[in-house]
Amino acid sequence: MRKLLIVALVALIGLLPVTSFAQTQSQAPVAAKSSDGMYPLVVGLGAIAGVVGFNLAALGWGAIPMVGAYARGAVVPATASVAMSRVYATISAVTGALIANSLYSR
Numbered sequence: 001m002r003k004l005l006i007v008a009l010v011a012l013i014g015l016l017p018v019t020s021f022a023q024t025q026s027q028a029p030v031a032a033k034s035s036d037g038m039y040p041l042v043v044g045l046g047a048i049a050g051v052v053g054f055n056l057a058a059l060g061w062g063a064i065p066m067v068g069a070y071a072r073g074a075v076v077p078a079t080a081s082v083a084m085s086r087v088y089a090t091i092s093a094v095t096g097a098l099i100a101n102s103l104y105s106r
Contacts, residue, residue, distance in 0.1 A: 040101045044094035051090040055083040 059079055 037105075040098055044098055047094055048087070048090055051086050055086060059083050
């Protein structure tokens with residue numbers, strides 16, 4: 001049975017018509033340089049706002065610093081700590097991206 005399957009596969013592969021779909025070589029489109037210097041800042045603030053919004057939707061006001069358990073100095077639940085680490089990670093990533101963008105655009 002195994003030999004029959006091998007022969008059938010080889011026959012099918014050998015009998016298939018060979019068609020080439022080669023494309024002509026073309027220049028890659030060049031992105032236009034944006035003259036709007038606020039675009040990276042707006043994208044970065046949108047990313048931070050998205051993370052904060054997700055934390056609010058998932059955990060409520062207790063996930064925001066200076067509100068809830070953070071303001072009272074109470075013990076913070078682990079989920080709120082994870083939410084804040086998301087915010088810190090996103091802020092540091094956006095800050096790094098904005099610095100890199102400012103250095104690159106010079």
